[in-house]
Amino acid sequence: CNLLQAAGYELVCVTAIPEKFVQARLENLQKHGFPIDRVIGKPAHLTYENLPTNHGAVEDFVNPKKEIIERLRPVAFVDDQRRNFKDIECDDTIFVYIDGEHTDDHPNFNDDTAYHVKYGSLIEFVKDFLRHDNKMLS
Template sequence: MRPIIALDADGVLVDYHHAYADAWAKAFGRRPALRDPAAYWPMDRWDVRRLTGDELETFRKCFDAEFWSSIPAMAGALEACRELVEAGYDLVCVTAMEMQFETARLRNLRGLGFPIERVIATANAQSAESPKAAALRELQSVAFVDDYLPYMRGIPPQIHAALVLREPNGSPNRGAELEQVHSTHKNLAAFAEWWLSGRPAGTPFSMP
């Protein structure tokens, strides 16, 4: 069997920030202006208002199967995945989203050309252990790449935990929990380059 690398989707494989702005435009007829390009969360990145009531329900309805099937790829992610597969790894997307959209997510990734044949949808609730931990244990993946530090909680120590450190403003990727991860990277492409460069086994926390 080929070793497995598990990958998060939003912020690692696909650009949720871009898709969020598209959903806002669909709901309200206007694409929001960029407010803070260094913001981690889309509500802070885009010049949008906090929604309640009917407006909130209208916006939520835009996050349907069509939405989850049409998110663009992150820069460099597609080539990074192809390089990992060519090097002998199988890739599985482990994503915190509603189970009903699992097929839409796979359709999105396959449509973009990602060499990924399986998507595992997990819960997204905050807890003492990552909602992705059980899936990662079952997969016995050699590495897991995510951009959200709380999803590293409870990951088996034999799985290399690689954290993508993207936009810093409001980021949850800071504090004592950083000690749980084995390496940090600016994006998936940087992880793939580092991982395939012959880094020594058990390489400590680092950031190429």
């Protein structure tokens, strides 16, 4: 995050939490050294923790980040859960999936959820992003 901030990027945390917790999340991130400019929260209506065992229920998942990302239209949208890319329509945004534990999210869900590039860590993405002068990564 510090490298991106030093390069002049605004860092926005989009999180699936209620609005009343947004300020506390921002303060917590900043307290731990993350140079986050702002936090935008919107609670998820359906989470994987409370999904019924019926695999078809994943179709009911409403991506809480979709509306926010489509409004922000960021250069890059980075997330560690594939489901958070679901249904987002932003042609100029690079979708970056951070699969730090190589879990590829849930094996039975999100197989059709597209992203542009996948990295094992956030720092791996940031270094590659800055090295490629912010163009589409490979």
